[in-house]
Amino acid sequence: MDYQAVLDEVAATVAPQVGRGQAAGYIPALAAVDLGGFGMAVADVDGSVTGVGDWEVPFSVQSISKTFSLALVLAQDGESLWRRVGREPSGTPFNSLVQLEYENGIPRNPFINAGALVVTDRLQSLTGDAGTAMLEFLRTQSDNTAVAFDPAVASSESEHGDRNAALAHFMASYGNLDNPVPTVLEHYFWQCSISMSCRDLALAGSFLARHGVGSDGSRLLPAREAKRINAVMLTCGTYDAAGDFAYRVGLPGKSGVGGGILAVVPGRCTLCVWSPGLDLRGNSVAGVAALDAFTSLTGWSVF
Numbered sequence: 001m002d003y004q005a006v007l008d009e010v011a012a013t014v015a016p017q018v019g020r021g022q023a024a025g026y027i028p029a030l031a032a033v034d035l036g037g038f039g040m041a042v043a044d045v046d047g048s049v050t051g052v053g054d055w056e057v058p059f060s061v062q063s064i065s066k067t068f069s070l071a072l073v074l075a076q077d078g079e080s081l082w083r084r085v086g087r088e089p090s091g092t093p094f095n096s097l098v099q100l101e102y103e104n105g106i107p108r109n110p111f112i113n114a115g116a117l118v119v120t121d122r123l124q125s126l127t128g129d130a131g132t133a134m135l136e137f138l139r140t141q142s143d144n145t146a147v148a149f150d151p152a153v154a155s156s157e158s159e160h161g162d163r164n165a166a167l168a169h170f171m172a173s174y175g176n177l178d179n180p181v182p183t184v185l186e187h188y189f190w191q192c193s194i195s196m197s198c199r200d201l202a203l204a205g206s207f208l209a210r211h212g213v214g215s216d217g218s219r220l221l222p223a224r225e226a227k228r229i230n231a232v233m234l235t236c237g238t239y240d241a242a243g244d245f246a247y248r249v250g251l252p253g254k255s256g257v258g259g260g261i262l263a264v265v266p267g268r269c270t271l272c273v274w275s276p277g278l279d280l281r282g283n284s285v286a287g288v289a290a291l292d293a294f295t296s297l298t299g300w301s302v303f
C-alpha cells in the first residue's frame with residue numbers, strides 16, 4: 001500500500017470540511033484552539049509511520065486516553081473489570097448521567113465518561129498513580145519522551161468538572177469507586193490532558209492492530225484482549241454516533257473532544273486523525289470524513 005499517496009488523496013478530499021464544527025466549548029482551554037488544523041498518520045504493523053498535514057502537531061488526547069486506560073487495566077487485571085462496567089453501547093452522550101441510576105451505578109461501557117472514571121479508579125488502585133502509569137506507557141509506545149501532560153488543560157477541566165464530579169459521586173454512592181472521588185477525578189483529568197500528535201497516537205495504538213504486541217515488540221495483552229478492546233471501540237468508541245461511525249468508516253475507533261480519532265485496521269495498521277472542529281456528538285467532523293475516505297479508497301474496513 002502506498003500510504004503517502006492514499007493520505008495525500010484523503011487530505012485533498014476532506015479539505016473543504018476542515019474548520020467545520022466547533023471546538024469543545026465546555027473546556028475553556030480547548031475552546032481557544034484554532035479550528036484549521038488537520039493531520040493524519042498511519043502506523044503499519046511493520047513499524048513504519050506515514051503522515052500528512054499536521055501529523056506531528058501535539059493535541060489534547062482527551063477521551064482517546066480511555067482506550068489506553070482500558071488496555072492497562074485489562075493487561076494487569078484480566079476480566080474482573082467487567083463486574084464494574086458494562087460493554088454495551090449507551091446511545092447517550094459521553095457525559096450523560098441518566099443510565100447510571102437504573103443500572104445501579106454500573107456504567108454502560110468503559111468509553112463514556114462514567115465508565116472511564118471506573119477504569120481510572122481501578123488503574124489508580126493497581127498502580128498508585130494512574131496518570132503517571134499512562135504517561136509512561138504512552139511515552140514508551142510512541143517512542144517519544146516529549147509526550148507530556150498539559151497542566152492548563154487539566155486545570156481547566158478540573159475547574160469546569162462539575163459533570164464528571166457528579167458522575168463520580170453518583171457511582172461512589174453505589175460503591176463503584178474504591179478511591180476517593182477527588183483522587184479519581186484528578187487522575188482522569190490528567191490522563192485526558194496528555195498532548196500527543198497523530199504520529200505518537202498511531203504508534204501507541206499499534207498493539208490494537210498487532211493483536212496485543214506493542215510497537216516496541218513486547219506483548220502488552222493477550223490477542224483475545226486486543227480483539228475485545230477493538231470490539232468495544234467499534235460499538236462504543238464514538239458514543240451516540242457509534243452506529244453512524246460503523247456505517248461510514250467500518251473500523252474500531254475512539255474519538256476525543258480534542259478532535260482526535262484513533263482507528264484500527266486489525267492485522268494491518270493503526271490510524272490517527274486530528275482536526276479540532278467537532279460535530280454535535282463530540283466527534284471530529286473532518287476526522288470522521290477522513291477515515292471514511294481512507295476506508296473507501298483502500299477497501300480496508302472490518303466489513
Ligand code: GLN
Pocket residue numbers: 061062063064094095113157164192255256257258282
Ligand atoms: N475530558 C473530557 C471529559 O471528561 C473527555 C470527553 C471526550 O473526549 N469525549 O468531558
